[in-house]
Every structure is written in C-alpha cells, then in structure tokens.
Amino acid sequence: MADYSCLIVEDSPMMRQLLVFAMARVRNLRVTEADDGVDALRKLATARFDLIVTDINMPIMDGLKLIRRVRTDENHKKTPIIVITTEGAEEDRHRALQLGANAYITKPIQAPQVIAKVKELLGIA
Amino acid sequence: MTERKSRPPKARSDRPPHDLNKERDAFIQTFLKKGVQLTEELLKENERLRKRIGDLEDENAMLCAQVKSDNAIRELISKIQDLETEKNRLLSRFHEVEARSDQYAQTFAEVEAELANLASLYVASNQLHSTLSLRGVIRQIKEMLAQLVGARSFAIYFVTDDGSQLVPIAHEGIRTEELPTVRVGEGPIGHAFSTGAAMIAEESDVSACAVDAPAACVPLRIEDRLIGVMALFTTFAQKTRFLPVDYEFFKLLAAHAASAIVGARLFADGGGKTPGIDAFLDLGV
Numbered sequence: 270m271a272d273y274s275c276l277i278v279e280d281s282p283m284m285r286q287l288l289v290f291a292m293a294r295v296r297n298l299r300v301t302e303a304d305d306g307v308d309a310l311r312k313l314a315t316a317r318f319d320l321i322v323t324d325i326n327m328p329i330m331d332g333l334k335l336i337r338r339v340r341t342d343e344n345h346k347k348t349p350i351i352v353i354t355t356e357g358a359e360e361d362r363h364r365a366l367q368l369g370a371n372a373y374i375t376k377p378i379q380a381p382q383v384i385a386k387v388k389e390l391l392g393i394a
Numbered sequence: 395m396t397e398r399k400s401r402p403p404k405a406r407s408d409r410p411p412h413d414l415n416k417e418r419d420a421f422i423q424t425f426l427k428k429g430v431q432l433t434e435e436l437l438k439e440n441e442r443l444r445k446r447i448g449d450l451e452d453e454n455a456m457l458c459a460q461v462k463s464d465n466a467i468r469e470l471i472s473k474i475q476d477l478e479t480e481k482n483r484l485l486s487r488f489h490e491v492e493a494r495s496d497q498y499a500q501t502f503a504e505v506e507a508e509l510a511n512l513a514s515l516y517v518a519s520n521q522l523h524s525t526l527s528l529r530g531v532i533r534q535i536k537e538m539l540a541q542l543v544g545a546r547s548f549a550i551y552f553v554t555d556d557g558s559q560l561v562p563i564a565h566e567g568i569r570t571e572e573l574p575t576v577r578v579g580e581g582p583i584g585h586a587f588s589t590g591a592a593m594i595a596e597e598s599d600v601s602a603c604a605v606d607a608p609a610a611c612v613p614l615r616i617e618d619r620l621i622g623v624m625a626l627f628t629t630f631a632q633k634t635r636f637l638p639v640d641y642e643f644f645k646l647l648a649a650h651a652a653s654a655i656v657g658a659r660l661f662a663d664g665g666g667k668t669p670g671i672d673a674f675l676d677l678g679v
Binding site: 284286290375376380 | 506507509513514517521534537538540542630
C-alpha cells in the first residue's frame with residue numbers, strides 16, 4: 270500500500286511517461302496522471318494528494334491557473350507543488366513561486382534531480 | 395709431747411661485719427637502682443620500639459597501598475592501551491566500511507543515472523513509435539529534442555529525389571526563412587549527410603551555436619540508406635554541453651526517426667488503412 274500520492278500534470282505524453290518512470294523510483298509513492306489543469310482539478314476533487322508536479326504551458330488550463338486554484342482549495346492549499354519550467358520562462362517560474370509553488374525543475378529534466386526534489390518535499394529520507 | 399692447751403676457738407659470728415653490711419646494702423641499693431633504671435630504660439626502649447613498629451607498620455601499609463595503587467594504575471594503563479588498540483582497529487574498520495559505503499553509494503548513483511537514461515531512451519522510443527500520424531511523429535521528434543535533449547532550435551532535413559540537396563521538412567525554434575536549403579557535401583549539414591557520420595560539437599558551448607555552425611548534425615537512416623539529417627542548431631541556455639545520454643538519443647533518432655517519418659507518410663498515402671491479412675501472408679519469413 271502506498272504511503273504517498275502524487276499528481277503529475279503534464280500535457281506531453283512523453284514527459285508524463287518520463288516523470289512516471291522517475292517517480293517509480295520513489296518507494297511507496299502512488300502516481301496519478303492528468304493531461305492539463307482541468308483534468309488535474311477533476312482528480313484533486315476526488316482524491317487527496319501529498320504532492321503535485323505540474324508543467325506550466327498546457328492547453329485548456331495552464332500550470333499557473335492550476336496553482337492559483339489549488340492554493341484556494343481547502344483540501345490542497347498546503348500540498349507541495351513542483352513546477353516544471355523551460356529555459357527562458359523565468360517570468361513563469363517567478364510567478365509560479367509567487368502563487369505558492371514550492372519548487373521548480375528546469376527542462377530537460379534529470380530523473381535523479383526530480384526524485385531528490387520529490388523526496389525532499391515529501392520528507393522522505 | 396706438749397699438750398697444747400687448746401683454747402676454745404674464738405667464736406665466729408655469722409653476722410658480717412658492719413662495714414660489709416653497709417657495703418652490701420649499698421650494693422643492693424645500687425643494684426636495685428640499676429635494676430630499676432635498666433627496667434625503665436628497657437620499658438622506654440620497648441615503648442620506642444613499639445612506636446617504631448607502629449610507624450613501620452603504617453609505612454608498610456602505606457607502601458602496600460601505593461603498590462596496590464600502582465598495580466591498579468598499571469592495569470588501567472594496560473586496559474587503556476588495549477582499548478586504544480581496539481579503538482584504532484574499529485576506526486580502521488569504520489573507515490573501510492565507510493569507503494565501501496561511499497563506493498556502494500557511488501555505484502548506486504551510477505546505476506540510478508543509467509536507469510534514468512534507459513528509461514528516457516525507452517520513453518523516447520516508445521513515444522516515437524506510438525503513432526502512425528505524420529504530424530504525431532514529427533511532434534514526438536520535436537518533443538524528444540526539446541524535452542529530453544534540451545534543444546532550442548532544430549530542423550529535420552530530407553534529401554531531394556535527385557540526391558543533390560537537403561531541404562527542411564520540419565523545424566522548431568527557428569523561422570522558416572532562416573533555414574537554408576543545403577547542398578549535399580557542403581557545410582556541416584551537407585557534410586554529415588555525405589559522410590554518414592554525425593557531427594556533434596564537443597568542445598564549444600552548444601547553447602551558443604548557430605545555424606551555420608550547428609551543435610549537432612545527425613544523419614537519418616532507414617537501414618543503411620541515408621535519407622536526411624537532423625540538425626540541432628542551439629540548445630537552451632542551461633544546456634551547455636551534451637551528456638552521454640544525448641549521444642544515445644542521437645543514435646536513436648538516427649536509426650528510428652527516418653523510418654517513423656517515412657512509415658507515417660506511407661501510411662497516410664495509403665489512406666491510413668491497415669493492409670489486409672493477405673499483405674502479411676507469404677512474406678517468406
């Protein structure tokens with residue numbers, strides 16, 4: 270049985286699959302995938318998550334809007350959020366941190382870096 | 395014969411003469427005095443010797459205690475030396491274990507990194523062949539280059555039917571008008587095609603490369619046949635050099651990108667229909 274749960278919000282199937290592979294290295298972590306912000310909100314409404322990893326640039330609802338919504342949601346307003354940003358998107362990164370994101374990872378992602386950040390935010394030694 | 399009239403013997407007194415009495419008394423007195431004096435001296439000597447014995451006993455006890463204490467100290471010193479030896483042995487063992495632990499940690503990190511690289515390659519390969527749509531294949535190649543390699547601007551060139559030129563069929567991060575048509579054998583892109591060898595910048599900062607001096611030119615093949623070149627012009631600012639896994643991505647693209655693109659094109663030309671079963675029978679394999 271999983272001790273922790275994580276929601277990955279990413280529109281690129283390739284990045285999503287890569288993140289899922291990376292998260293599989295974290296013991297006792299259950300991963301749920303969402304295609305975009307709206308899909309993520311739908312999943313957040315039905316389950317509790319210990320961590321959210323989200324891309325910024327996504328169709329329908331982007332990562333920034335998602336963070337704003339999550340931070341006003343009673344159930345998840347304290348859930349740690351990691352944003353995945355691309356180079357040249359310092360404005361987005363800054364905005365995301367202002368809105369309440371806890372950390373950011375720059376693409377191209379390195380799995381060990383993602384794992385370390387996830388463990389840090391979940392408080393796993 | 396004359397008979398001597400014997401006179402009665404003069405009576406002899408048992409009593410000593412007076413002088414002798416005096417002398418005797420004096421002697422006795424002296425003797426007694428001497429005796430008393432001697433006794434007193436003996437008593438004093440006895441007392442002194444007793445005291446001396448007492449002192450010696452005390453001294454002896456003290457020396458015994460000291461000897462005992464010295465022995466205890468010697469034992470303690472010996473114990474400390476044993477403990478020091480044990481400590482050094484344990485420290486040496488600890489350092490050995492620590493070194494081995496560091497080695498394991500390093501090996502673990504290497505295995506983890508290798509696993510992550512293999513996962514990335516698997517994901518890239520899996521996604522590249524997950525679609526038969528030409529746009530889908532191109533999108534996957536673009537994503538692979540942008541998301542996994544960190545490419546900012548790149549283009550995919552295909553060779554013309556007459557084999558003289560390379561024309562861009564897809565690009566990202568660069569305007570169409572900036573993309574030159576390349577003559578085979580000319581420039582880094584044309585040269586990579588004509589030689590069939592990938593050109594990858596290893597010394598310079600790959601984020602600062604340009605269209606006329608790309609960071610990487612990777613010939614694309616279908617089996618042994620060269621059909622184009624993937625030109626990666628610049629990378630994101632934080633990506634200043636290619637990692638070992640990037641070379642594996644280039645190999646993957648070299649071997650699979652062209653077949654995925656051509657396969658998708660042929661599938662589209664065929665109306666997106668899966669061939670009937672007859673097409674797969676009598677293949678002779």
